[in-house]
Amino acid sequence: MTTQTDKPKEDGLLGLTLRQPPANIEAEQALLGALLTNNRAYDRVSDFLAGEHFANRVNGQLYAAIARRVENGQLADPVTMRAELENSGMLDSVGGMAYLAKLLTSMVGIINAGDYGRAIHDAWIRRQLIDIGETVVNNAFGATGDLSGPDQIEAGEEALFRLATEKGKDGDFVAFNKALTGALNVAALAFQSAGHVTGLTSGLRDLDKKTGGLHPSDLLILAGRPAMGKTALATKIAFSAARAIMDEAEEKGGKPNGSVAIFSLEMSAEQLATRILSEQAEVSGERIRRGDIGQKEFDRFVRVSHELARLPLLIDDTPAISLSAMRTRCRRLKRTQGLSLIVVDYLQLMRPSVGTRPESRVLEISMITQGLKAIAKELEVPVIALSQLSRQVESREDKRPMLSDLRESGSIEQDADAVMFVYRDEYYLQQRMPKETAYDSMDKYSVAMDEWQRKMGLVHNKAELILEKQRHGPTGTINLFFEGEYTRFADLDNIHEQ
Numbered sequence: 001m002t003t004q005t006d007k008p009k010e011d012g013l014l015g016l017t018l019r020q021p022p023a024n025i026e027a028e029q030a031l032l033g034a035l036l037t038n039n040r041a042y043d044r045v046s047d048f049l050a051g052e053h054f055a056n057r058v059n060g061q062l063y064a065a066i067a068r069r070v071e072n073g074q075l076a077d078p079v080t081m082r083a084e085l086e087n088s089g090m091l092d093s094v095g096g097m098a099y100l101a102k103l104l105t106s107m108v109g110i111i112n113a114g115d116y117g118r119a120i121h122d123a124w125i126r127r128q129l130i131d132i133g134e135t136v137v138n139n140a141f142g143a144t145g146d147l148s149g150p151d152q153i154e155a156g157e158e159a160l161f162r163l164a165t166e167k168g169k170d171g172d173f174v175a176f177n178k179a180l181t182g183a184l185n186v187a188a189l190a191f192q193s194a195g196h197v198t199g200l201t202s203g204l205r206d207l208d209k210k211t212g213g214l215h216p217s218d219l220l221i222l223a224g225r226p227a228m229g230k231t232a233l234a235t236k237i238a239f240s241a242a243r244a245i246m247d248e249a250e251e252k253g254g255k256p257n258g259s260v261a262i263f264s265l266e267m268s269a270e271q272l273a274t275r276i277l278s279e280q281a282e283v284s285g286e287r288i289r290r291g292d293i294g295q296k297e298f299d300r301f302v303r304v305s306h307e308l309a310r311l312p313l314l315i316d317d318t319p320a321i322s323l324s325a326m327r328t329r330c331r332r333l334k335r336t337q338g339l340s341l342i343v344v345d346y347l348q349l350m351r352p353s354v355g356t357r358p359e360s361r362v363l364e365i366s367m368i369t370q371g372l373k374a375i376a377k378e379l380e381v382p383v384i385a386l387s388q389l390s391r392q393v394e395s396r397e398d399k400r401p402m403l404s405d406l407r408e409s410g411s412i413e414q415d416a417d418a419v420m421f422v423y424r425d426e427y428y429l430q431q432r433m434p435k436e437t438a439y440d441s442m443d444k445y446s447v448a449m450d451e452w453q454r455k456m457g458l459v460h461n462k463a464e465l466i467l468e469k470q471r472h473g474p475t476g477t478i479n480l481f482f483e484g485e486y487t488r489f490a491d492l493d494n495i496h497e498q
Helices: 012-017 025-037 039-044 057-071 082-088 098-106 110-140 149-166 176-192 205-211 230-252 269-281 285-290 295-308 323-336 361-379 391-395 411-415 425-431 442-459
Strands: 219-224 260-264 313-316 341-345 383-388 418-423 462-470 476-483 488-491
Touching (some): 025 039, 025 057, 025 098, 025 110, 039 057, 057 082, 110 149, 149 323, 205 462, 205 476, 230 260, 230 269, 230 313, 230 341, 230 383, 230 488, 260 269, 260 323, 269 295, 269 313, 323 361, 341 361, 361 383, 361 411, 425 442, 425 462
Parallel strands (some): 219 383, 260 313, 341 383
Antiparallel strands (some): 418 462
8 A cells, every 4th residue: 555655746647647547356356255155145246247347357257257157057166166277277377276265265254245246346447437538638639630629528428428338237126016106106197197198298199199198218210201201290299399398387387397309410400490480380481481471471470489489499400410429418408408308300310429430331320229229218308210211112002111111220120119100192192193195085184183183182181100119009000180381290180071
């Protein structure tokens, strides 16, 4: 042990490099002695401790060898392990089999095995923090010239996040009576709420009926081909959620305790705001861009914009944002304003975390979807991620999407708690409008045109939201109203058609 007087006098980084990395060799030896004396001690540490957590390489190898035997239902003691240890030469550098005798004398009692294990694990975490810190410092000095300052921040945060999530935690069973209490509370909340919605509302009645709203920790994929209205539908859901948060705050006479974050990788914040304004003010977005609106419409446009400005809705239009940057911004938002929903438009335009180099595009998308699910769980908010569909949809007669159409990675389907497809038959039918030149007589052309118009009447202003997968409830098709002029989705009321 060094005293205050014999500590190195160097300042700054040089002083740090002269320190010994944290380790607790005595705890390592005491734990190994306890394991060799009574294998039941392994149950106290197996949930969180691994061989690589040991500071002494030989101790780590010995722990791994003991763990293998115990998990295979075999006895692990100096007698049963003698042949394996002698043949492998594992103990040669520490004195051979005599080292086992030293470990046995180091053992205090198996009742303390859990404390020994936690001391070893804590020292390992601190060594990892030192490694991360050294990497951050070296990169800042220019060791990695291809990383900019902001990229280095993201890389450091990503390394810390991986350490925080992968360090291993004490696991244990949850008593069934506690699980039942939690389930009963959720059921009571649904019973007491209007519309029996326990999660955040999507603003769409029939979708909320099937899902119970948007639930914390869920990753929802909203997919479709271009021009189907993915962004418009996601924007509708985000706006409705933000308005519900604001309405609840006003009822209680306070400030909103949550917010909705939209990461728009394809459209600018101004374009997205124009879409929302167009929908709410019922002024065509195309006419807004051309300036083809009257004074009355412009006044309505301004009035609605003032109302919308109060909503807790935030837009980040950083192109090709990385997963680590998104996580950092969402954490900051949750800490400062509260966070209730994240919308990502769309995931194929994202980059994986800085510092990672996926071998293929499929692996890259897999890392992104797993990362989005991790963000949903860590921040306890629903995440809606938009996704493109492959072109194979266009080659089928029935162009309604299926799970196999999800582009570039099957892991999108695996990681998602719900997968929804937006589909508009009107879009495809419009492209099949009969052409006069394709018919040899006007009568045949008229018959074809009448049939086409009849079919168009059936699907005009209608869309389908196909709930193809849902972990927590039923699947099925939800019929929606779609108004192309304002790119607006709403509930479809079929009562008057019956």
